[in-house]
Amino acid sequence: MKKLADEGQPAKSELLKENVKENEVRRSEATMTEHDPLYSDRLAKLLRWRDKGIDPFTVTKFDCSHLASEIVSSFESLQGQTVRVAGRLTAFRAHGKLTFADLVDSSGRIQLMVRINTVGEEAYQQFGELDTGDIIGVEGVVTKTRTGEVTIEVFKFWLLAKALRPLPEKWHGLKDVEVRYRQRYLDLISNPEVRELFVKRSKIIQAIRRFLDERGFIEVETPILQPVYGGALARPFITHHNALDMDLYLRIAPELYLKRLIVGGFDKVYEIGRNFRNEGVDSRHNPEFTMLEAYQAYADYHDIMKLTEEMIAFVAQTVLGTTTIVYQEHTIDLTPPWRRVSLMEALKEFTGIDFREFRSDDEKARKIGKELGLSVEPTDHWGRVLDEALKKKVVPNLIQPTFLIDYPVEISPLAKRKPDDPTMTERFQGFIGGLEVANAFSELNDPIDQRERFEMQQKLRERGDTEAHPLDWDFVTALEYGMPPTGGLGIGIDRLTMLLTNSPSIREVILFPLLRPEE
């Protein structure tokens, strides 16, 4: 058998000699400055490879014939054949002149077997120099061991990248939550279930796209940097554009741009993208989060409710193979149709209070809010107290999928009024497992009403409400050209992912959640 390291590696050259010379310098530097023995040990190994003319970091590619899992699943047809796979070494079991090792690639794990009388003494010794964490490519024959495990008997291998730092422990994995978030790559390497979670997240988004694409929606991209933010009630991040010397806002929602597209004649549009809200961080909020917004012309909120429940059931069915999910201690059935309850009825059910009885009496609202144990500010108005009661008293009880419908106009500045009760809007929110996952309405398309609502928000702003909706004249202008009756929907992808992966915290479903920098 051929010895390691001739083929697949760069030919020796002047460059190489220089590298070796450089290595001498680096080696002494390393031994002098690097005090971590685990690190310096691995660095020394790297330098030894280089001394032998093998520099893993000069390798630019490796052709694989199979993924690890393919070899295992197609053993019958691959037995005895030569295959090439690449991945990270995660474990060694050395037995003198025979070594087993585990190789992990994106598909899973496969066992390698290296025998001294197959690869030769020099290569066998070099294999022994490898560390867990190193990335290698191998060529070998598919076989089964005595215990029946599908294994590649290696006759050639290439070091493709050296790991200078050791991996977290193989058995317990990486548990330190802080390290898991700060160095997510380690989390992904050591905790397969985390990797699976993020694959699932990708599939959830894929399924949403498929669902909407099949219904004739087109996916669009609208500005993230916005001169006027809007579409939600939240505080924005502010940034600055130097060339135009203007402040810009990171969007808190894409809503107003998507509705401009409805004005422009796209009847079904959606966007999946990041929103930014300058608010606190907790287990349900990250300052940047992913939202789906979809708009359908000539539809109302009843159509959107149908769309929402069908979409989420479809996503669950596609990704999980079932519409019955387990979230924390609850078993939840996502099968449509979902329960529909009027917001006011729900408030009455869980607080015993009929908010309609003191609609214009802010003072009484604050008093009742306090009685309910809510935090109430002296400036709070009726709608604010109602919203607080909804979040604290009602939402935590909405475990099975529920649409709360018909929201007061005071807290819905972009939603169309109900024809039979202009103080209420055709708005709903969807709740699952005590989480708000959807917010939707028949879109307000009356430019005069929209302008008045903006002006109302402006008054709130002047009174110090930093989350009031800003005035967007350009959007009003768009409405003045005529927007068809339209239903719109927003779904929090992170929260939906939490539900479908049974994750208690939003940080578990965001690859790199916001943390304070170390030190």
Added chain:
RNA sequence: GCGCCGGUAGCUCAGUCGGCAGAGCACCGGACUUUUAAUCCGGGGGUCGCAGGUUCGAUUCCUGCCCGGCGCACCA
């Protein structure tokens, strides 16, 4: 912002009622050609989150700070 909990070896964790800092895995050396948390023998590895204070002596007690988790509050 408040409360509770946590931060000890690369990782997972013990521990010290104030007196030389521990285990397993990982690592290094040795044995071993079918293991799979391989095994056996030997070895090295620590700013006990950071800074002060008390003390003969602090990883341990006290104070402050940093980072994180959970809950509450704020944002609303």
